[in-house]
Amino acid sequence: MxxxxxxxxxxxxxxxxxxxxxxxxxxxxxxxxxxxxxxxxxxxxxxxxxxxxxxxxxxxxPGSLDPVVKEMIYIAVSSANGCGYCVHSHTAAAKAKGMTGAQHEELLAVIGMASQTNALVTALQLPVDQQFLVES
Structure with a gap:
């Protein structure tokens, strides 16, 4: 409510x-x-x-990212933040903009994998590899 x-x-x-x-x-x-x-x-x-x-x-x-990609990113962030309302509304928007069933399935697999590896890396408290650090 x-x-x-x-x-x-x-x-x-x-x-x-x-x-x-x-x-x-x-x-x-x-x-x-x-x-x-x-x-x-x-x-x-x-x-x-x-x-x-x-x-x-x-x-x-208009921007560098395709509208469907923007919606898929929104779905991923909304999933991570636990916003069911946003997951539903942006999934509908992504489908309306052309996201296919196969793309949705792959997106969910990526979200699931990222969630799993994020949790493991957080639990392990791994330091970031030197190669991944951006030099300014």
Whole structure:
């Protein structure tokens, strides 16, 4: 259960700042759907605006990484952070952007392997090999 009220479309329409962000989300995504994260953040319009602007800058703006790769990285980080909501929403986004079933299976294998080796290296408290250190 959520810890804050999720804004309805009618409530968002009545608040110019929230309406502007919701309208931009719909235009950017070419969809009428507004995720619960944005509906929850409507309670804090400054945070809503800042996070949406940041998400657009990182995830929507063209860059060196393919949009599917960005979504797959988001899935991996969300898995590591234990954010089920983000795993689900970004898996859906990755699939919508073309992630195949085979890519998803391989991504899950990489996440599982990284989690296992990270835990072992942490438990072993291994020093970083000199060859891996970046010289400035």
């Amino acid at each position: 959520t810890t804050v009220r999720l804004w309805t479309d009618a409530e968002a329409e009545a608040d110019p700042r929230v309406k502007a962000v919701f309208d931009d989300i719909r235009a950017t995504r070419k969809s009428d759907f507004i995720n619960n994260i944005w509906r929850a953040l409507a309670n804090q319009p400054d945070t809503l605006d800042r996070l949406w602007a940041g998400l657009k800058a990182v995830m929507v703006a």
